Amino acid sequence: MSKTIYLDHAATTPLAPEVFEVMKPWMTQECWNPGGFYAGGFATKEALGRARETVAEILGCMPGEIIFTSGGSESDNLALRGVMNARPGEKHHMITSSIEHHAILHTAEDLARDGHEISILQVEKDGRVSLENLKKAIRENTKLVSIMMANNEIGTIQPIKEIAEFLQETGKKIFLHTDAVQGGVHLDCNVEKMGVDLLSLSGHKFYGPRGMGALFVKSGTPLRPQITGGGQEYNRRAGTENIAGIIGFAKALQLASEHRKSEAIRLSQLRDHAIERIQKEIKHVQLNGSHEHRLPNNINFSFWGVEGEGILLKLDERGICASTGSACTSADLDASHVILATGQGHGWAHGSIRFTLGKATTKELLDKAIDELKEIIAYLRSISPVPPNPPGSN
Numbered sequence: 001m002s003k004t005i006y007l008d009h010a011a012t013t014p015l016a017p018e019v020f021e022v023m024k025p026w027m028t029q030e031c032w033n034p035g036g037f038y039a040g041g042f043a044t045k046e047a048l049g050r051a052r053e054t055v056a057e058i059l060g061c062m063p064g065e066i067i068f069t070s071g072g073s074e075s076d077n078l079a080l081r082g083v084m085n086a087r088p089g090e091k092h093h094m095i096t097s098s099i100e101h102h103a104i105l106h107t108a109e110d111l112a113r114d115g116h117e118i119s120i121l122q123v124e125k126d127g128r129v130s131l132e133n134l135k136k137a138i139r140e141n142t143k144l145v146s147i148m149m150a151n152n153e154i155g156t157i158q159p160i161k162e163i164a165e166f167l168q169e170t171g172k173k174i175f176l177h178t179d180a181v182q183g184g185v186h187l188d189c190n191v192e193k194m195g196v197d198l199l200s201l202s203g204h205k206f207y208g209p210r211g212m213g214a215l216f217v218k219s220g221t222p223l224r225p226q227i228t229g230g231g232q233e234y235n236r237r238a239g240t241e242n243i244a245g246i247i248g249f250a251k252a253l254q255l256a257s258e259h260r261k262s263e264a265i266r267l268s269q270l271r272d273h274a275i276e277r278i279q280k281e282i283k284h285v286q287l288n289g290s291h292e293h294r295l296p297n298n299i300n301f302s303f304w305g306v307e308g309e310g311i312l313l314k315l316d317e318r319g320i321c322a323s324t325g326s327a328c329t330s331a332d333l334d335a336s337h338v339i340l341a342t343g344q345g346h347g348w349a350h351g352s353i354r355f356t357l358g359k360a361t362t363k364e365l366l367d368k369a370i371d372e373l374k375e376i377i378a379y380l381r382s383i384s385p386v387p388p389n390p391p392g393s394n
Contacts (some may be wrong), residue, residue, distance in 0.1 A: 004005045005320045005365050010152055010182060010359035016207035016255060023209065026244035028269045034241055035232075043241055058257045059199065059216055060190035067233045068246050071213040072181035072202030076103040076146075078215055078226050078237065079198040083144050086110050088295035092143035093117040096339040097129050098150050098157075101179055102210035105337075108146075108264035117141070126290035127156030127342050131166060144175050149199075152356060153338040154289030155298025157187070166196030175221055181213075182203055185256045186264055186295050197221045201253070203245070207359070208252025212245040265358050268296040269368055274355065277370050282377055284390055286348055288339055297320060297357040302339065302348040304390040306380040311353050314376040320369050323354045338372060347390065 026047070032040035034048050049063070056063040069075045084092055096108055105120075112118045119137045123129055129147055136285035145167060150157045159382050160178050167174045167231050177198035191199055198221065203212035217223050223236060230238035252317055269295075272281065278285060284304035308324030326337070335349035355369070381388060 002317055004228070006360065007355040007357065007369060008321045009361075010205070010354065010356035011323055011359055012204045012210065013185075013207045015204075015209060015248075016252060018255060019208055020253045022251045023244045023248040025266050026247055032243075033109065048241055048243060048246060049336070051246045054250040054254055055214055058253055060192045061216055062219065064234060065216055065219055067215045067217060067237050068241065068249070069213040069215055069237060070211055070242075072179065072200050072205070073103040073213075073215045073390060074103075074226075075200035075215040076101065076177075076179055077107050078223070079200060079217075080104065080107045080111065080144065080146060081196070081226055082217075082223035082236075083175055083177070083221065084116055084222045085114075088224075091115045091117070091141075093119065093139045094144045094146065094165065095121060095134065095137050095142060096121045096146045097121045097123055097148070098273055099123055099127055099154075099156075099338045100146070100148055101152055101181070104146055104179060106150070118344075122340055123156075124241075125343050126293070127151055127154050127338070128290060128293060129158055129163070131159065131162060132164060132373075135166065137204055138174070140172060142172065142174050144177060146179070147191075149178045149180040149187060149189075150295050151289065151338060152182045153336060153352075154294035154300045154342070155182075155356075156289045157183070157293040157295060160194050162362040168195065177316050180246065182295065184253070186260065187268075188260070191216050191218070195235075203249040204250055206252050206256040209245045209248040212242065212249040214249065222317040225361045254388060263359070264296040267361070270357055270361060271296060271299055273363065274370060277367075278373070281370075282374055284388075286344070288342065288344070288352060297361075299355040299357070300339075302354055303351040303353065303377055304346060304348065305384045305388060306351050308350060308352050308375060310380050311351070311373070311376055315369075315372065316379070318372045318376075320372060322369075323356075347386070 032044040034045040048173045054068050055066050096104055108118045123131050147158050164176050167176055175197040178196050179200045181202045184201045197218040199216040202213045204210040225236050227238045232238055286302045288300040310325055335346050336352055339349040339352050
């Protein structure tokens with residue numbers, strides 16, 4: 001990747017060298033099962049405990065409230081299915097938003113097929129969930145609210161703390177889950193400050209190993225295991241633990257926490273510089289997401305008259321990696337469900353591009369990418385059958 005300008009850090013991040021170093025012994029020499037009743041097994045169990053303590057300290061919770069999983073999607077599935085199906089035979093109501101990751105939306109669809117009631121909140125133009133709409137959606141049998149911490153496509157940060165405060169004011173026991181997969185590297189994930197009952201994380205979003213995630217489950221939250229067969233993870237997720245992955249996950253989260261504030265300042269400056277250049281130097285563009293409540297590394301624009309896939313192909317020819325729509329569905333040519341949910345028409349939504357910045361991003365590289373983007377947009381518009389000006393423009 002040395003010659004590549006990588007601007008797709010929301011899709012995945014490279015494994016940090018420091019993380020790889022702490023993982024290596026557990027992939028080679030220290031190949032013990034933590035359930036083993038011998039010295040190697042005991043040592044491995046202790047290492048597992050230390051990693052859990054590290055994650056718990058960063059999240060502001062007890063070690064026993066952490067469940068290690070295979071990633072964000074499993075964590076989301078376990079949170080939703082685990083709470084809604086905690087007591088077999090009971091049917092409940094769940095609230096989520098129209099811009100959630102498909103790990104949430106598709107799971108909600110499955111829960112609806114199983115007989116649960118699902119409400120999907122529409123969002124404001126900037127992608128924010130309205131507290132008033134949430135209040136109107138609450139029912140007598142509402143059991144779970146799942147709203148993502150920050151959106152993976154447009155970078156909009158949600159008012160999770162305010163949502164938690166409102167749910168507490170209702171006097172009902174409504175559990176709050178947040179998908180913090182995108183927020184984990186950039187935002188404070190202290191669960192006590194936010195007031196959440198469940199929180200999902202994925203290691204490869206913050207320079208940790210792929211195939212590793214975690215779910216915080218507040219003590220007292222009912223949760224039915226989705227993988228059974230063993231007593232691992234306090235009987236909440238069966239399967240021999242991925243010790244190397246867990247240790248790497250904990251180290252990556254620790255590094256992200258230590259550098260979060262300084263890196264957020266640096267990335268925010270780069271983000272704002274890029275947004276200003278694109279808005280100033282390219283006609284007929286729309287910034288997707290919130291100006292004020294935005295992840296520090298997220299830049300998402302729609303370009304009138306061109307297809308996002310065409311832009312991506314041309315960027316790739318020039319050694320620039322970006323994305324259109326969400327990374328998990330990048331092969332899907334449908335318009336982004338997130339951008340459509342903010343009220344954008346198909347003409348704009350089909351022309352969306354997301355740049356997400358990371359540790360290796362510099363102003364020089366970002367400026368080069370924007371210079372190339374300007375040429376690409378001009379070329380694609382010159383061969384596009386779409387009218388050059390969007391409706392309502394001059």
